[in-house]
Amino acid sequence: MGRFADLFLGMLGAEPKKPEKVSEDVRRIMIVKYEDKERYIKEKLHARAHHHPSHVWRNRRWAVLLAVNLLFVVSFWLDIQILEGALTASRFVGFHMVDLNSALHVMLAHKHIIVNLFIGTFTVFLLWVMLGGRTFCSWVCPYHLVAELTEKIHLALVKRKWVTDHEFHRGTRTVFWALFAVMSFVTGYTIFETLSPTGILSRALIYGPGLALGWVFLLLLFEVFWSRRAWCRYICPIGLTYGVVGAISPLRVSYRVEHCFHEGDCRKVCLVPHVLDVTIKGRASEASMGLGPDCTRCGLCVDACPTGALRYEVKGLSQLL
Amino acid sequence: MSAPDTNDKAAPKRPPVSLEKARKARRKFIRSAGLTAGVIGLSLLGYIPVLDARAPRLRPPGALDEADFLASCIKCGQCVQVCPVSAIRLGDLTDGFGIGVPYIDAREQACDFSCDAVQCILACPTGALTYTKPDFLPVRHGAALAQAPVLKAKAQDPEPTLNLKERFGLARLARPEACLAVQGRGFSGQARGPAFKGRMRYVEVDRWQPIALRDHPYERELCDLCVTECPIENAIAMESFTGADGVARFRPVVGEQCVGCGVCEMVCPAEPAAIVVDAQAVWKEG
Numbered sequence: 001m002g003r004f005a006d007l008f009l010g011m012l013g014a015e016p017k018k019p020e021k022v023s024e025d026v027r028r029i030m031i032v033k034y035e036d037k038e039r040y041i042k043e044k045l046h047a048r049a050h051h052h053p054s055h056v057w058r059n060r061r062w063a064v065l066l067a068v069n070l071l072f073v074v075s076f077w078l079d080i081q082i083l084e085g086a087l088t089a090s091r092f093v094g095f096h097m098v099d100l101n102s103a104l105h106v107m108l109a110h111k112h113i114i115v116n117l118f119i120g121t122f123t124v125f126l127l128w129v130m131l132g133g134r135t136f137c138s139w140v141c142p143y144h145l146v147a148e149l150t151e152k153i154h155l156a157l158v159k160r161k162w163v164t165d166h167e168f169h170r171g172t173r174t175v176f177w178a179l180f181a182v183m184s185f186v187t188g189y190t191i192f193e194t195l196s197p198t199g200i201l202s203r204a205l206i207y208g209p210g211l212a213l214g215w216v217f218l219l220l221l222f223e224v225f226w227s228r229r230a231w232c233r234y235i236c237p238i239g240l241t242y243g244v245v246g247a248i249s250p251l252r253v254s255y256r257v258e259h260c261f262h263e264g265d266c267r268k269v270c271l272v273p274h275v276l277d278v279t280i281k282g283r284a285s286e287a288s289m290g291l292g293p294d295c296t297r298c299g300l301c302v303d304a305c306p307t308g309a310l311r312y313e314v315k316g317l318s319q320l321l
Numbered sequence: 322m323s324a325p326d327t328n329d330k331a332a333p334k335r336p337p338v339s340l341e342k343a344r345k346a347r348r349k350f351i352r353s354a355g356l357t358a359g360v361i362g363l364s365l366l367g368y369i370p371v372l373d374a375r376a377p378r379l380r381p382p383g384a385l386d387e388a389d390f391l392a393s394c395i396k397c398g399q400c401v402q403v404c405p406v407s408a409i410r411l412g413d414l415t416d417g418f419g420i421g422v423p424y425i426d427a428r429e430q431a432c433d434f435s436c437d438a439v440q441c442i443l444a445c446p447t448g449a450l451t452y453t454k455p456d457f458l459p460v461r462h463g464a465a466l467a468q469a470p471v472l473k474a475k476a477q478d479p480e481p482t483l484n485l486k487e488r489f490g491l492a493r494l495a496r497p498e499a500c501l502a503v504q505g506r507g508f509s510g511q512a513r514g515p516a517f518k519g520r521m522r523y524v525e526v527d528r529w530q531p532i533a534l535r536d537h538p539y540e541r542e543l544c545d546l547c548v549t550e551c552p553i554e555n556a557i558a559m560e561s562f563t564g565a566d567g568v569a570r571f572r573p574v575v576g577e578q579c580v581g582c583g584v585c586e587m588v589c590p591a592e593p594a595a596i597v598v599d600a601q602a603v604w605k606e607g
Binding site (some may be wrong): 037052076084085086087088089090096098099102103106109110112114116117120166167168171172175178180183188189190191192193194196198200203206207210211212215230233234242263 | 349350352353356358360361364365367368371388389391392393395396397399401402411412413414415417418420421441444446447448453455457575
């Protein structure tokens with residue numbers, strides 16, 4: 001099977017595999033890298049010493065996330081009508097935009113698609129095909145931001161050994177995706193929306209808070225005390241929907257094995273660390289590789305990497321430039 | 322349960338897995354199954370308020386029948402944003418599957434059609450609110466309006482009707498004994514008192530800008546607010562009748578043109594309202 005299929009199955013829950021074939025380039029890179037052990041260690045320490053941990057991409061991302069969500073809020077509150085609606089469906093200066101997962105569930109439950117719904121869905125589909133589907137998660141979803149903040153509490157508690165992270169099987173999300181889809185189709189109710197913290201938070205910001213925030217709070221408690229980023233990692237079907245949509249996206253984070261010291265700083269900060277399995281020594285098969293569809297393009301690894309082995313890339317464009 | 326007793330029969334290919342590893346994997350699987358059951362179970366709790374439909378919600382004009390409405394609404398609130406009197410609110414967690422779905426609390430703020438064009442329908446991206454129902458959805462008996470409703474505010478316009486084919490509720494004199502007209506009494510002052518925040522459009526004050534009900538006091542010898550303030554023509558009228566005491570009295574009678582907007586319920590000075598709108602109710606002959 002090709003790497004694309006492996007990455008796709010990895011998103012659905014399969015364990016990352018060791019490569020069957022390693023390219024000549026990578027073989028050469030690895031030989032050169034480890035030829036002189038002393039030089040290698042020296043270079044590594046040098047890179048560490050000169051690495052000033054930055055939060056450039058995180059800050060940019062938070063700014064974008066806040067800007068998008070606040071644009072919804074001010075559009076309504078100040079009646080400036082730039083971005084009307086909520087994250088589930090909206091109008092951007094009059095053009096329909098419909099969240100792909102919400103649209104899918106309305107279509108499954110209602111079994112009827114009107115023109116506006118189709119237009120809005122298709123527009124958003126194209127947008128995220130271009131920008132990398134799960135980019136939605138880390139650059140737009142308001143739950144991602146609050147979960148990212150409470151994750152810090154979780155990690156602090158883990159460090160003090162007061163809590164441990166209980167992992168679930170990553171395939172659970174695929175099961176949820178299928179179950180929610182079947183439930184929408186069979187019952188005729190968009191059942192997932194009852195729980196979706198993305199919709200709940202977006203509406204709470206725009207139309208005012210409600211009891212539903214209590215559910216979001218419980219979710220966050222679960223993530224702090226029981227399982228790190230559980231909703232995004234193991235449950236949320238929105239992430240999988242966008243992951244599938246962005247599978248062929250040209251915008252991605254790419255990995256260059258040549259610059260990597262295989263220390264794993266990136267995997268520690270990652271929401272979906274399995275996409276970074278390629279950074280484990282012996283896992284890279286090409287000199288430059290994309291991280292795959294489950295990557296949310298959040299850039300935490302780009303910020304964390306001391307050597308620049310991980311960076312944003314627009315496929316095809318870098319060759320042109 | 323099924324201990325791996327594969328001594329020499331079926332284990333030639335698979336690498337030996339340590340007992341600890343196998344136990345961890347099994348725990349993880351059970352934990353994941355538990356998470357799945359738990360979250361799906363929680364999501365199904367949303368059925369309770371939906372099945373417990375003792376008090377159906379008054380939906381915005383043009384809403385599909387309740388089950389179809391819940392299925393097709395994408396919970397974005399664009400209808401909320403365009404309503405000039407802020408009549409539309411969104412359901413909360415206690416509405417179950419109706420979370421984020423728009424409804425109107427007519428007593429607090431009724432839809433008075435001050436937008437003229439039923440903007441909420443225009444704003445809906447999924448057709449949950451619609452001018453024209455798709456063919457495959459049936460129209461409930463008594464839900465269809467016999468004629469296009471004429472909006473009093475537009476009566477002088479070349480096109481005075483509202484683009485609305487079905488009613489979304491039906492008014493009913495629920496407590497005739499509390500009705501001021503039935504009691505033969507008049508009304509003067511603010512219909513709902515000084516603290517009431519509801520708004521309405523009065524064409525004689527401003528064609529487009531709704532004002533607060535409390536800023537528009539009334540003076541009536543016989544209370545007929547539900548009839549005069551009704552935005553639809555021929556939807557409600559005062560009729561005379563002979564009371565139990567043999568005295569000639571008047572009472573409001575709801576006609577077939579009633580669309581269920583709830584303005585009568587909002588303006589009714591009796592507390593609680595003598596006339597109410599029954600959400601999702603249909604017209605019954607006789």
